[in-house]
Amino acid sequence: MTRKIFGAASSLALGFALATGASFAANAACQLQSPGGNIKQVVYLVFDNVHLRRDNPDVPSDLEQMPNLLNFLTQNGVVSGNHWTPLISHTATDILTALTGVYGDRMGVPVANSYGFFRADGSVSIGNPSFLYWTATAGDGKPLMIDETGKTHPAPWVPFTRAGCDVGAFSVANIEFENVPADIGTVFGTNSQQFKDASAILAANPNDNNFAHQKARQSVNTDWLGIAVHCAQGSPLCSGPNGASDLLPDEPGGYANFSALYGNINVAPVICAQAIKKNPSACDASGHVLDVFGTTVVADGFGRPGFPNIFNPTAAQSLGYASTMIEAGVPVIYVYIADAHDRNPLPIDPNTGRAANAHAFGPGEQAYVDQLKAYDQAFGAFFARIAARGITKDNTLFLVVPDENDHFVGSQPTPVNCNGAPVPCNYQFASEINAHINRLLATRNPATPGFFVHSDDAPTFYIVGNPAPTDAVTRQMEHDLDALNATNPITGNVDKLSVLLADQAEMKLLHMVTKSPARTPTFTMFGNDNYFFFTAAGGDCVTVPTCVSVPVSPAATFAWNHGDVQTDITRTWFGMVGPGVRPFGRNDEVFSDHTDIRPTMLSLLGLKDDYVHDGRVLIEDLDEQARPRALRGESQFAKLATIYKQLNAPLGSLGMNSLKYANRSIAANDATYIAYLTTIGDLTTQRDALAGQIKTMLNAAAFGDNRIQGKDAELLIKQAQQLIDHAANLAR
Numbered sequence: 001m002t003r004k005i006f007g008a009a010s011s012l013a014l015g016f017a018l019a020t021g022a023s024f025a026a027n028a029a030c031q032l033q034s035p036g037g038n039i040k041q042v043v044y045l046v047f048d049n050v051h052l053r054r055d056n057p058d059v060p061s062d063l064e065q066m067p068n069l070l071n072f073l074t075q076n077g078v079v080s081g082n083h084w085t086p087l088i089s090h091t092a093t094d095i096l097t098a099l100t101g102v103y104g105d106r107m108g109v110p111v112a113n114s115y116g117f118f119r120a121d122g123s124v125s126i127g128n129p130s131f132l133y134w135t136a137t138a139g140d141g142k143p144l145m146i147d148e149t150g151k152t153h154p155a156p157w158v159p160f161t162r163a164g165c166d167v168g169a170f171s172v173a174n175i176e177f178e179n180v181p182a183d184i185g186t187v188f189g190t191n192s193q194q195f196k197d198a199s200a201i202l203a204a205n206p207n208d209n210n211f212a213h214q215k216a217r218q219s220v221n222t223d224w225l226g227i228a229v230h231c232a233q234g235s236p237l238c239s240g241p242n243g244a245s246d247l248l249p250d251e252p253g254g255y256a257n258f259s260a261l262y263g264n265i266n267v268a269p270v271i272c273a274q275a276i277k278k279n280p281s282a283c284d285a286s287g288h289v290l291d292v293f294g295t296t297v298v299a300d301g302f303g304r305p306g307f308p309n310i311f312n313p314t315a316a317q318s319l320g321y322a323s324t325m326i327e328a329g330v331p332v333i334y335v336y337i338a339d340a341h342d343r344n345p346l347p348i349d350p351n352t353g354r355a356a357n358a359h360a361f362g363p364g365e366q367a368y369v370d371q372l373k374a375y376d377q378a379f380g381a382f383f384a385r386i387a388a389r390g391i392t393k394d395n396t397l398f399l400v401v402p403d404e405n406d407h408f409v410g411s412q413p414t415p416v417n418c419n420g421a422p423v424p425c426n427y428q429f430a431s432e433i434n435a436h437i438n439r440l441l442a443t444r445n446p447a448t449p450g451f452f453v454h455s456d457d458a459p460t461f462y463i464v465g466n467p468a469p470t471d472a473v474t475r476q477m478e479h480d481l482d483a484l485n486a487t488n489p490i491t492g493n494v495d496k497l498s499v500l501l502a503d504q505a506e507m508k509l510l511h512m513v514t515k516s517p518a519r520t521p522t523f524t525m526f527g528n529d530n531y532f533f534f535t536a537a538g539g540d541c542v543t544v545p546t547c548v549s550v551p552v553s554p555a556a557t558f559a560w561n562h563g564d565v566q567t568d569i570t571r572t573w574f575g576m577v578g579p580g581v582r583p584f585g586r587n588d589e590v591f592s593d594h595t596d597i598r599p600t601m602l603s604l605l606g607l608k609d610d611y612v613h614d615g616r617v618l619i620e621d622l623d624e625q626a627r628p629r630a631l632r633g634e635s636q637f638a639k640l641a642t643i644y645k646q647l648n649a650p651l652g653s654l655g656m657n658s659l660k661y662a663n664r665s666i667a668a669n670d671a672t673y674i675a676y677l678t679t680i681g682d683l684t685t686q687r688d689a690l691a692g693q694i695k696t697m698l699n700a701a702a703f704g705d706n707r708i709q710g711k712d713a714e715l716l717i718k719q720a721q722q723l724i725d726h727a728a729n730l731a732r
Helices: 067-076 091-100 158-162 182-188 193-204 211-224 264-275 315-327 366-387 437-444 472-483 504-509 594-605 636-648 653-666 670-704 710-731
Strands: 041-047 077-084 114-118 124-129 167-170 227-230 259-262 332-337 396-402 433-436 451-454 460-463 485-487 494-496 498-503 523-527 531-534 571-577
Touching: 041 315, 041 594, 067 077, 067 366, 067 396, 067 571, 091 594, 114 451, 114 460, 124 451, 167 315, 182 193, 193 211, 211 264, 227 264, 259 264, 264 315, 315 332, 315 366, 396 594, 433 437, 437 451, 437 472, 460 472, 472 498, 472 523, 472 653, 498 504, 498 653, 504 523, 504 653, 504 670, 523 531, 594 670, 636 653, 636 670, 636 710, 653 670, 653 710, 670 710
Parallel strands: 041 332, 041 396, 167 332, 433 531
Antiparallel strands: 077 571, 114 124, 167 227, 227 259, 396 571, 451 460, 460 523, 485 494, 498 523
16 A cells, blocks of 8 residues: 555745756765765665565566566666565555664654554544654654654764765655645744645645645645755755755754755755756756656646655656756665556546545556556666766665565456466456454454554554553453454455464564553554454444455455565565675575665765664675675674574564464463563563674674674574574474
8 A cells, every 4th residue: 555645735835946056066075985985876766565576476576577677686786585574564664664774663663654642541542644754743742753762763864964965855754744734844833934825725725525625735745745855064955045954953963054955846946957957858947857758747646746646656757856866966865666556646536636546456467567567667767867977886876675565465367377468467356355343343242342443454453541461351352353253255265364463562572662652552463464454433243244345346446465474565675786785686595674774775885873773784795895894704793693683673583483472372361471471571671682782783893893703793692592492482
C-alpha cells in the first residue's frame, strides 16, 4: 500500500520568486571524505515494494523487467538478496530505519504508517500519522522522531550539510513536508503567513466531493509536500527569498545558521534557474520541473505543477526531479519511487475531484508489465541524462533501498503458465482478504472489551483503559486471538488468523518500545499474511455476517500485504554502486538489514553521525582500500558484526526465536506466562547490554579508527552465541 497523506493543502498566494543572479556551482564547497576522494555525488533511491525475486515463477520479477536498473547494479556493484527489514515491516518504519541506522525504539517510529497512543485516562487516540516533518511534535506531546533520551533524533542530512553539501529530497519520509498545514506550522510557525494562507484555503474549501473544492485543497499539497533542499551554510541555493531557516534545536553539537527550501513552490524556481544552464530540457519556460525525459511537467492529478500526490510518484517523475536537482548542483539526492504493482499515478475522478480508487495488479497482469516497462525506460533515460553531466559510477555513490517486500494475495492466474509477456496473466481475485477483527472477537467472546487497532496485516492492539500485560482482560483477548480461525474466501481453506503474538515484553526485545510509554500497544498480532485486519461498525459474525470478505477485481484496491513477520515480506534487497564498492554482482552471503545502510554509506563517504548506529558497516561489500583504516587486513570486525546481527536484529536468530517463545507463552496458562515474563526480561537485559558493547566497539572501529582486539572479539562472540543458543532453546 502506498503512503497515506493525513492532511490537505492548497496553493498559496506566495508566487514563484524566481532565483536570479550569477551562475554558481552549488556543490563547490562539498567536502565528502571518501578514500581517494573519488565520490563527489550521492544518489539514494528508495523503492516502495519493488521485488528482486519472482512472485510467480513464470513471470519475471520487477527488477528483471527493469534491466536498465538491474544491469547497472549487477554489472557495476553489488545486489544483496539477504537483506531484511525491521519490525513492523512497513513503509515509514523501514525508510526511517535506513535513513538513521537505528531501530524504531531509538527513532520513535516502530509502528507505521500510523499508530495509536494511550491518553492519561486510558482512552485511545488512533490513526496518528507516522509521516510528519522531522521536528514535528506527535499527538502524545513528544517528538514524533523521539530518541532514547526523549529528544528529536538527529536528522540524516546533518553530516552532509556540515560538510558543505546541499541535500535534495523528493518524497522520502519525514525529511520534507509530509502533512500540511501541520508541517508548515512546525517549520514556519502557526502565526506565519504561510500557515495562515494554507489554513484559509482549507477552511474555504470543504473536504467534500466538489471538484473545485478538491482541486483547491490539493494545490496546497502540490506546492508544499514531498520536496525539500537542506542547504549547507552559505549555499547560494538557499540564500534568496525562497530560503527559510533549517531549525534542529535538539541536534547534538548545535545546528545554527543553516537554511532550507521547502516545497515545490520554493524549490522549483531555484533549481530550474540553475539546471537549465546545463540542460534546457530540465524545466519548461515557466520554471516547472519536467520528468526525466524532459517532456512532461511533474504535476499533480489536476495538472498543477509540483509534487505528484498522493506520495505515489512514478519513476519518470521522481527521476526527473532528481536529475534537475543534480543539474542544479545539488550533490546529495534522496528520492522515493512508488511501487509498480498499483496504478500510478491515480487518475482524478472528474465528478468528485478525488483520486480514483487504486487498482492492484497481480504478477504478469498487462498493466503491471506496462508500468514496469515505463519504469525501465525512465531508468535508461536517467542514467543517460546524468552521465551527460559527468555523473557516473566512477564518481558517484548509488544506493537503491526498497522498503519492505510485499506478499501477493490472489487467486491462481489464467491462463496456466502465463508469463506477463507475451502472455499476460489475469486474476479472478487480486486482493487481500478483509477481516473485521472486532466482529470476529465478539463472535467468539461477547465480553470482549473495547479496543482499537492500527489496521494492518500485523495489527497493534490498544485495549481501552490500558490494562497491564498480566491483567485478565489482556490475557483473555490474547487467548481469543490465538484461537481465531476463518474460512478463506479465495481457497476455501480454514486459516488460523494469528501467526505470532508479541506482548509488551517481546516488543521491547524486538525494538518496538519507544521512549514514549503511551505509544506502546497492549500487544501486537503478527497475522496470516493473506489477511488485512481492521475494525468496523459493531456487531458479530452472526448479526453482520461479512466478517471476512474479498473484493472482486476491478473493485479490489490492495493485493500486496506487508507489515508482517513472514520471510516473503521481511526479506527484501539493496543495491550499491560506486567508488569503493566491490563489483560482486549478486551477493547473498552477508545477512544485513536496514540499519546497516546508513553506517555503510557514511563510511564510504568519510562522514559520521553523532550517535552509535544499531547497524554496522558492510565491509564485505567494500574494496579493501575503501574500508576504514582500522578495518583493513583483518577479519575480527566481520566475525563480530556477523554474530551481532543475529543477536540484535529483529529478524535475526535471537529475535525470531524469542518471538516463537513469546507466542507459546502468551497462549499458555497464567503460571507459564508469569515465568516467561521473568525469563524474557532477563534475556532482553542481557541482550541489550551485550549488543550495546558490540555496537559501540564496531562503531569505534569504523568511525574512530580503533582496531578491534582479537581476544576482545572472541569473548564477545562467545557470549553472543550463548545468548543466541539460549533463545533457540527457549523456542524449542
